[in-house]
Amino acid sequence: PDPMAGLPTGVFFTPDFQALHDALVAFSSVSLVEALKVGARIEELDMRDIEAQKLEVDNGDILRVYDNLLRGSRNHLRAFMKVLVQQGGTYTPQYISQEQFDRIVTSPIETGP
Numbered sequence: 001p002d003p004m005a006g007l008p009t010g011v012f013f014t015p016d017f018q019a020l021h022d023a024l025v026a027f028s029s030v031s032l033v034e035a036l037k038v039g040a041r042i043e044e045l046d047m048r049d050i051e052a053q054k055l056e057v058d059n060g061d062i063l064r065v066y067d068n069l070l071r072g073s074r075n076h077l078r079a080f081m082k083v084l085v086q087q088g089g090t091y092t093p094q095y096i097s098q099e100q101f102d103r104i105v106t107s108p109i110e111t112g113p
Contacts, residue, residue: 010025024038024041024042032087033084033087033088033089036080036081036083036084036087036089036091037084037089037091039076039080040077040080040081040084040091040093041094041095043073043074043076043077043080044077044093044094044095044096044101045095046069046073047070047073047074047077047095047096048095048096050066050069050070050073051070053066054066068112071110071112074104074110075109075110077101077104077105078104078105078107078109081105
């Protein structure tokens with residue numbers, strides 16, 4: 001069953017997700033720079049979570065979907081960071097290693113298969 005079924009936008013089933021959502025909305029409301037940092041943070045969280053799920057799956061079709069989602073998150077992270085730097089902001093990764101972060105943001109946009 002879908003734990004989100006019937007919940008309005010911005011309302012989450014678990015207190016942890018609700019707290020994360022509320023904090024990210026509050027941070028992103030401060031300024032453009034803070035909103036870009038929130039975008040980068042969300043992409044990091046997505047990558048961390050997808051990588052963890054990949055360890056639990058052996059279905060090739062699902063793994064291919066996860067790989068496509070990861071590529072999208074890496075591209076989004078690149079885009080957020082490009083604009084963040086243009087705006088004079090900085091960002092320190094919180095959910096992926098600094099090495100992985102640097103490798104992503106210094107590499108070109110990835111295209112699909």
